[in-house]
Amino acid sequence: MGLLIDGKWHDKWYDTSSTGGRFVRSETQFRNWITSDGKPGPSGTAGFRAEPGRYHLYVSLACPWAHRVLIMRALKGLENMISVSVVNPYMGENGWSFDPAPGVVADPVDAAQYLYQVYLRANPHYTGRVTVPVLWDLQRNTIVNNESSEIIRMLNSAFDGICAREGDYAPQERLADINAVNSEVYDTVNNGVYKVGFATSQSVYEQELNKLFTSLDQLEAKLGQQRYLVGDDITEADWRLFTTLIRFDAVYYSHFKCNLRRLSDYENLWAYTRELYQWQNVAETVNFEHIKNHYYLSHPSINPNGIVPLGPILDLDQPADRNNLIKR
Ligand SMILES: N[C@@H](CCC(=O)N[C@@H](CS)C(=O)NCC(=O)O)C(=O)O
Numbered sequence: 300m301g302l303l304i305d306g307k308w309h310d311k312w313y314d315t316s317s318t319g320g321r322f323v324r325s326e327t328q329f330r331n332w333i334t335s336d337g338k339p340g341p342s343g344t345a346g347f348r349a350e351p352g353r354y355h356l357y358v359s360l361a362c363p364w365a366h367r368v369l370i371m372r373a374l375k376g377l378e379n380m381i382s383v384s385v386v387n388p389y390m391g392e393n394g395w396s397f398d399p400a401p402g403v404v405a406d407p408v409d410a411a412q413y414l415y416q417v418y419l420r421a422n423p424h425y426t427g428r429v430t431v432p433v434l435w436d437l438q439r440n441t442i443v444n445n446e447s448s449e450i451i452r453m454l455n456s457a458f459d460g461i462c463a464r465e466g467d468y469a470p471q472e473r474l475a476d477i478n479a480v481n482s483e484v485y486d487t488v489n490n491g492v493y494k495v496g497f498a499t500s501q502s503v504y505e506q507e508l509n510k511l512f513t514s515l516d517q518l519e520a521k522l523g524q525q526r527y528l529v530g531d532d533i534t535e536a537d538w539r540l541f542t543t544l545i546r547f548d549a550v551y552y553s554h555f556k557c558n559l560r561r562l563s564d565y566e567n568l569w570a571y572t573r574e575l576y577q578w579q580n581v582a583e584t585v586n587f588e589h590i591k592n593h594y595y596l597s598h599p600s601i602n603p604n605g606i607v608p609l610g611p612i613l614d615l616d617q618p619a620d621r622n623n624l625i626k627r
Pocket residue numbers: 300301327359361362363364365394428429430431432445446447448
């Protein structure tokens with residue numbers, strides 16, 4: 300775990316001493332958008348037109364932020380248009396690497412050994428964390444964007460004119476509601492589990508834990524009333540919540556001490572998670588071996604002996620049966 304400072308790698312853990320024991324996630328820096336016509340998107344510069352074979356993704360199968368992108372790629376049927384490299388689940392002193400292991404897919408551009416080398420290819424003086432996902436332009440040889448929330452927005456529509464699969468997960472008329480749910484879920488759940496797990500003070504841990512479970516209790520109630528987070532149709536908001544929920548009992552409950560309740564104790568949330576898991580092409584994006592190996596091995600301050608638990612046993616194939624659960 301570390302970061303680049305003016306193009307040099309430094310092996311440093313997150314510094315919570317200046318923030319009172321609180322984990323603060325840093326801002327993402329590459330913010331260009333792929334668009335159907337190559338015009339600029341909401342941020343960044345122009346020149347990234349949607350074209351088959353032009354873009355490449357660097358992901359970790361362990362990472363919930365990268366996972367959203369893999370899911371959107373699968374939902375939109377972009378597997379043949381956008382290629383993927385997968386890092387080794389262990390994030391060590393050099394950060395993410397491409398060290399060979401089952402499921403790892405090497406860097407096609409110049410066989411980088413570490414992900415930070417990919418960042419340096421885009422900017423030899425880069426300063427910041429080296430995170431997945433990374434959306435890479437094979438034509439211009441640079442990073443388009445490394446912010447998952449923006450990458451999923453572009454994949455949702457930019458390739459529609461060149462045979463992406465039908466489906467709009469962020470329809471204009473629902474956008475305000477989707478954005479509102481996203482920001483609440485991001486703060487309390489997606490990033491919430493990290494704020495709990497990386498807290499280095501008891502009071503911060505307790506505060507963040509209460510926020511997380513208050514939010515899960517509210518989501519449980521909501522999903523007892525309606526099928527999806529923003530009404531009757533599945534949207535981006537659901538997929539963003541899913542990637543945290545699917546890791547909850549296997550990792551966050553024990554490794555991050557998010558243990559007031561298990562996800563499988565929540566009737567609606569658990570059935571919802573199974574429903575989304577069973578969605579066409581989604582189960583293939585879930586890799587519990589990478590998920591568990593990453594978290595339990597990569598945070599020695601939390602799990603010094605690096606024991607990876609064998610459980611829990613989760614029956615994700617059990618029918619979701621949500622029609623019967625929804626009490627209108
Ligand atoms: N804002 C980013 C966050 C991505 C992120 O934090 N990824 C983690 C993996 S789960 C990472 O690569 N961390 C490495 C580090 O912070 O050094 C996004 O959503 O794309």
